[in-house]
Amino acid sequence: DGRLDAVVFTGGIGENAAMVRELSLGKLGVLGFEVDHERNLAARFGKSGFINKEGTRPAVVIPTNEELVIAQDASRLTA
Numbered sequence: 001d002g003r004l005d006a007v008v009f010t011g012g013i014g015e016n017a018a019m020v021r022e023l024s025l026g027k028l029g030v031l032g033f034e035v036d037h038e039r040n041l042a043a044r045f046g047k048s049g050f051i052n053k054e055g056t057r058p059a060v061v062i063p064t065n066e067e068l069v070i071a072q073d074a075s076r077l078t079a
Contacts (some may be wrong), residue, residue: 007028010062015064021059023042032057044061049061
C-alpha cells in the first residue's frame with residue numbers, strides 16, 4: 001500500500017551511532033517516525049530496543065553478529 005511500516009538500524013553504525021539514527025529518523029518525520037532521545041541513547045553497545053516515541057511508527061535497533069554467521073557458514077561448508 002506504499003507505506004513504510006518500520007525502520008531497523010543494525011550493523012556497526014546502525015547499532016552504535018545514536019546521532020546517525022536521530023538524524024535519519026528526523027528526515028523520516030513526514031512518514032510518521034519520531035525518535036525518543038533517551039531510548040535512542042540507551043540502545044547501543046549490543047543493546048537492542050525500540051527507539052521511537054510512543055504513538056509513532058516503530059524504529060528499532062537490532063545488534064548483529066556477522067562474525068558468528070561467517071564462522072557458522074564456514075564450518076558448514078568445510079564439514
